[in-house]
Amino acid sequence: MPSLNMVQAVNGTLRDEMRRNGNMVLLGEDIGRNGGVFRATEGLLDEFGPERVVDTPLSEDGIIGMAIGMALYGLQPVAEIQFLDFIYPAFNQIVSDLAKFRYRSGGQYPVRMVVRTPYGGGIKGGLYHSQSTEAYFTHTPGLVVLTPSNPYDAKGLLVSAMRSPDPVIFLEPKRLYRTIKQEVPAEDYSIPIGKASLVQEGDNVTLITWGPMVQTCREAVALAGRENIRVELIDLRSLLPFDLETILASVEKTGRVVIAHEAAKISGFGGEISAQISERAMDSLRAPILRVAGYDTPFPYALEKVYLPSPERILRSIRKAYNY
Amino acid sequence: MYRYMLMVRRFNERMLLLQRQGRIAFFTESNGEEACQIGGAWPLNRGDWVYQSYRDAGMCLVRGVTLKALVDQLMGNADDPNKGRQMGAHWGYKESNMVSLASPVGTHIVQAVGTAYAAKFKKDKTVCFTTFGDGATSQGEFHSALNFAGVFKVPVVFFCENNQYAISLPFRRQTASENVAIKAEAYGFEGVLVDGNDVLAVYKATKAAVDKARSGGGPTLIEAVTYRMAGHSSSDDPNRYRSPEETEHWKARDPIKRFRAYMTKKGLLTEQEDRAMQEKVENEIVTVIKESEKVPQPPVTSMFTDVYAEIPWYLKEESDELTREGS
Numbered sequence: 001m002p003s004l005n006m007v008q009a010v011n012g013t014l015r016d017e018m019r020r021n022g023n024m025v026l027l028g029e030d031i032g033r034n035g036g037v038f039r040a041t042e043g044l045l046d047e048f049g050p051e052r053v054v055d056t057p058l059s060e061d062g063i064i065g066m067a068i069g070m071a072l073y074g075l076q077p078v079a080e081i082q083f084l085d086f087i088y089p090a091f092n093q094i095v096s097d098l099a100k101f102r103y104r105s106g107g108q109y110p111v112r113m114v115v116r117t118p119y120g121g122g123i124k125g126g127l128y129h130s131q132s133t134e135a136y137f138t139h140t141p142g143l144v145v146l147t148p149s150n151p152y153d154a155k156g157l158l159v160s161a162m163r164s165p166d167p168v169i170f171l172e173p174k175r176l177y178r179t180i181k182q183e184v185p186a187e188d189y190s191i192p193i194g195k196a197s198l199v200q201e202g203d204n205v206t207l208i209t210w211g212p213m214v215q216t217c218r219e220a221v222a223l224a225g226r227e228n229i230r231v232e233l234i235d236l237r238s239l240l241p242f243d244l245e246t247i248l249a250s251v252e253k254t255g256r257v258v259i260a261h262e263a264a265k266i267s268g269f270g271g272e273i274s275a276q277i278s279e280r281a282m283d284s285l286r287a288p289i290l291r292v293a294g295y296d297t298p299f300p301y302a303l304e305k306v307y308l309p310s311p312e313r314i315l316r317s318i319r320k321a322y323n324y
Numbered sequence: 325m326y327r328y329m330l331m332v333r334r335f336n337e338r339m340l341l342l343q344r345q346g347r348i349a350f351f352t353e354s355n356g357e358e359a360c361q362i363g364g365a366w367p368l369n370r371g372d373w374v375y376q377s378y379r380d381a382g383m384c385l386v387r388g389v390t391l392k393a394l395v396d397q398l399m400g401n402a403d404d405p406n407k408g409r410q411m412g413a414h415w416g417y418k419e420s421n422m423v424s425l426a427s428p429v430g431t432h433i434v435q436a437v438g439t440a441y442a443a444k445f446k447k448d449k450t451v452c453f454t455t456f457g458d459g460a461t462s463q464g465e466f467h468s469a470l471n472f473a474g475v476f477k478v479p480v481v482f483f484c485e486n487n488q489y490a491i492s493l494p495f496r497r498q499t500a501s502e503n504v505a506i507k508a509e510a511y512g513f514e515g516v517l518v519d520g521n522d523v524l525a526v527y528k529a530t531k532a533a534v535d536k537a538r539s540g541g542g543p544t545l546i547e548a549v550t551y552r553m554a555g556h557s558s559s560d561d562p563n564r565y566r567s568p569e570e571t572e573h574w575k576a577r578d579p580i581k582r583f584r585a586y587m588t589k590k591g592l593l594t595e596q597e598d599r600a601m602q603e604k605v606e607n608e609i610v611t612v613i614k615e616s617e618k619v620p621q622p623p624v625t626s627m628f629t630d631v632y633a634e635i636p637w638y639l640k641e642e643s644d645e646l647t648r649e650g651s
Contacts, residue, residue: 025445051445057475062434062468069438069452072423073373075445077438089464096426097435105416105424106407107630141631165633194636241636 004184007177009151010040010116013158014078016188018048021076024162027054028063028080037082038118038177064090064115068097071113078162084119084171085128091136098167099142114161114168119147120212120262121294121308122175126301132211132263132294137169138240138272144193145240147171149214151182153237156191164193173212180215196243198250202230205321206250207314208273209260210236217260219311224318231318239269247273248281255286256321260314265293287324290317325366325523326587329358329580331605332382335391336554338609339398343412343558347617348398350412354379356521356553359579360485362386363526364548367534368453373421373443375436375454377429378413379485380422383455387420391612401619407630408622429490430456430463433482437469440478440537451537455483458498459490461507470545474511479537481530482508482545485520487552492565508545520548521579524586551577624651 004012018024026041026048032055035042045053056063060081067077081087087094094115102110121130137145144166148154154172161168199214200221209217214235221231232250236242251257257277259270274289292309300307336353343351354361361382368374368387376383381394393405397415400408406416406424416424423439425432436454443450460466461484473480484504488495501507508515518529526548533544551574555562562571587593628635628643635643 057468057471059468059471061465062437062472065431065434065465065468066438066441066472069375069435069440070442070445071438072435073439073442073446073450075442092428092431093434093465096428097431100426101424102632103630104406104409104414104426105418105630106405106409108405108416108418109424110633144632241638244637 001183001185003181004151005178005181006148006151006154006172007038007040009154009184010158010172011042011044012184013155014041015044015047017159017162018044018052023074024076024078025052025054025070026078026080027056027067029056029058029082031055031080036080038174040116041080060086060088060090061093064093064098067113068093068101068111071111072101072109076112076162078114078116081115081117083129084117084133085131087117094137094143094169095140099140103142110165111167112165114170116170116172118174118177119171120173120175121299121304122212124301124304127299130299130304132261134171134239135263135267135269138269142167143240144168145171146193146238147173147211148237149173149176149211149235150180151184153191153197155184156189157237159188159190160193163190171211175212176215191237194238194241194243196246197235197237198246199233199235200231202232203253204230205256205258205318206232206234206247206254207258207260207318208234208236208247210239211262213260213262213309216309216311217314220314220318223311223315227319229318229322242273244276244280247277251277251281252284255284256324257285257289258292258314258317258321259289260292260309262294262308264296265291266296268293287321290321292317325362326583326593327601327605328362328382328385329523329583330602331385332358332361333580334602334605334609335381335394338613340554340558342398342613348412351398351558352378352413352556353554354382356551356574356578357485357487358382359523359526359583360520360548360550363523364455364483364485364530366527367531368451371421372451372453372534373423373436373439375423375432375439375452376415376425377432377456377460378425378427379457380415380455381413384415384417384420384422387417387422389415389417389420389422391608392616393417395612395616396619399616399619400621401616402622403616403619407626430460430465433460434465434469434472436480437472437476437478440473440480441476444478449538450479451534452478452480453483453534454480455485457490458484458486458488458495458504459493461504462498470508470511470543473543474513477542479540480543481533481537482543483530484545484547485550486547487550489552489556489566491556491560494566503547505545505547513543513545515545515547517547517549520550521577521582523579523583550579
């Protein structure tokens with residue numbers, strides 16, 4: 001079994017699916033000759049040619065709009081947006097068209113495509129190469145929103161995304177691209193959409209997170225362990241739809257919940273998870289639900305490390321929930 | 325051609341009347357633009373694709389969409405193939421390759437380029453045709469679409485129905501360009517300016533562009549210069565922003581009158597035939613309205629289908645609650 005980092009896992013998964021499915025095409029900026037700015041599409045131009053690995057002009061609305069038109073005619077595009085921070089010129093295409101085509105046409109025109117995009121901080125990218133704005137998309141009915149946190153899940157989730165009949169926003173935590181290596185089976189496998197991963201079992205506090213924060217939360221869980229607080233760590237993986245069953249089962253066990261994400265706290269997706277738990281499991285709760293998040297500022301450059309939730313900050317909330 | 329022009333004119337008038345009577349909520353007319361509508365759609369093959377805007381009832385008819393399907397959409401009833409999901413004149417008919425459209429202006433233009441790319445990729449002989457107004461040419465997606473089309477040299481025809489107004493804004497305030505057609509040059513392909521009130525001229529220009537696209541010659545931008553004789557929509561009062569003199573000037577250039585005069589002079593149409601045709605068209609529309617009005621509203625639970633291929637758990641919950649407790 002090969003040991004791969006996340007960007008290698010994404011690359012290999014794209015290649016396998018391209019080999020399997022002749023209707024699959026990739027398009028985006030610098031994805032061909034250059035292999036993508038993070039090298040996620042390295043080598044694919046040589047194998048599949050410029051008609052299937054399409055270097056586009058610099059225009060995000062052009063990329064997404066073109067991909068929608070390709071998909072409607074029966075191709076299966078995987079569009080790459082270089083950074084999630086650059087997706088906004090295509091926001092209209094995503095929100096007004098991609099998400100609504102199936103619905104508004106009464107099912108006549110479903111759009112089957114994937115938008116891959118790196119997101120999150122930790123690379124000294126400042127305001128426009130660091131943001132985590134997943135909530136814009138989870139607030140849009142019609143989209144599926146996925147985010148892996150390790151190479152194994154990256155493959156399994158990307159396979160599901162590419163075979164999904166619905167449009168998928170696939171968020172890749174860029175600071176984890178090359179930091180974790182993992183055994184990734186060469187054979188075909190997929191991880192079902194809407195199913196969370198129980199990273200670690202515990203019965204004192206439930207810690208819910210996703211994407212880049214999973215690694216940070218693992219550290220927080222280890223720190224809590226030294227204080228004899230047993231934390232159950234859930235990696236949602238799929239934000240829309242989300243796995244309420246796994247969340248509620250854990251909350252019933254622990255009665256204490258901390259939610260951690262990189263995005264700004266106000267109107268972040270953690271608020272939705274918190275609301276779902278309060279609506280459905282009030283009787284199980286033994287402490288207020290706490291959120292650890294990015295501050296409600298734009299993403300800072302020099303103070304990036306202060307902005308990003310640290311294991312220590314998460315630990316403080318775990319303690320607070322535990323001792324309430 | 326003439327019969328379709330009459331049909332779309334009568335359809336416009338009837339639908340506006342229904343709106344005024346409160347029998348439909350909203351409509352966008354195309355009075356004065358019949359030559360663009362009919363001449364523009366005429367050269368297309370059945371398998372060609374059209375990315376339309378919200379003033380294209382005439383194109384739908386030429387492409388084989390029935391009057392009833394159009395009226396069902398305007399009424400948002402259970403027979404509407406779009407399941408009553410959109411406000412009036414937001415047509416979508418897969419069987420006729422008339423692609424469903426969004427209200428934000430211009431998003432479809434770049435999608436047409438993607439479809440043309442896919443057709444070329446699959447080595448099909450499909451041409452992708454897309455319509456939009458002068459207002460849409462100010463949107464970013466118009467630029468992206470023409471830019472991508474030029475770079476990828478795909479079989480697409482851009483058809484700008486320049487009706488002089490984007491709601492209230494006149495064309496001279498939309499762009500400082502002399503016209504829309506010359507913009508094509510900057511993207512590396514041909515732009516064609518045509519009298520949009522002359523149905524045969526529109527047909528000829530479109531036919532040439534469609535043939536060129538089909539034979540691998542790449543994109544064309546056509547600008548058909550016409551005039552929106554009515555308001556922007558049933559909610560608009562054009563007297564607020566333009567003079568009656570201007571409207572009269574264009575009325576004298578009415579595309580239906582012009583085509584009728586031409587055909588009468590050529591001996592292709594008698595007054596009697598014309599009257600009979602008008603009567604027949606009128607009867608067809610009236611019959612269809614009666615039929616469509618009998619169709620009930622879509623069932624309440626249809627609200628939750630087609631958001632995704634399968635209904636997710638939370639929508640199932642919401643649907644069950646609505647069924648159980650009512651709205």
